[in-house]
Amino acid sequence: MADEGMKPVVSLLLFLNFCMYVIVASIGGWALNFAIDHGFTIGQGLALPAHFSPVYFPMGNQATGFFVIFALIAGVVGAAAAIAGIHHVRRWNYDSLPSAASSAVIAWGLTLLAMGLACKEINLEGRNTRLRTMEAFLIILSATQLVYILAIHGGKFGRR
16 A cells, blocks of 8 residues: 555545535535525416526526536535545555545546536626635645545555
């Protein structure tokens, strides 16, 4: 497994990423709840408008709906990947590396997807402070999650 000197670095990154993923999931949950409570409603017997979008959010811009949904998924998967990473840090051997690494890579991929949508939302402008916070956290997480993946693979490898 990686050198014992990397263990504190990996633990710090794991804790940091877990906290940020929980914050992203919390803000995403708030945004989804707000959209459900204050979203588009239609009366009985009326038809939907011609350009109705099921991913309509009453705050933000045209990219907000997709951004919030993918950020929420990335937040939940990232937090779960951090929990798998805790097991790896406790064991710190070859047998625990594949599950931690694969879940971390999946979380990183979803984070990159949500970050791309965050960039689109930033480009379109017109969003509130909570959405800006979630965008910033996802941009930071895209870098720190990559550093975490590299850290769990880094260092000297010994025998089983």
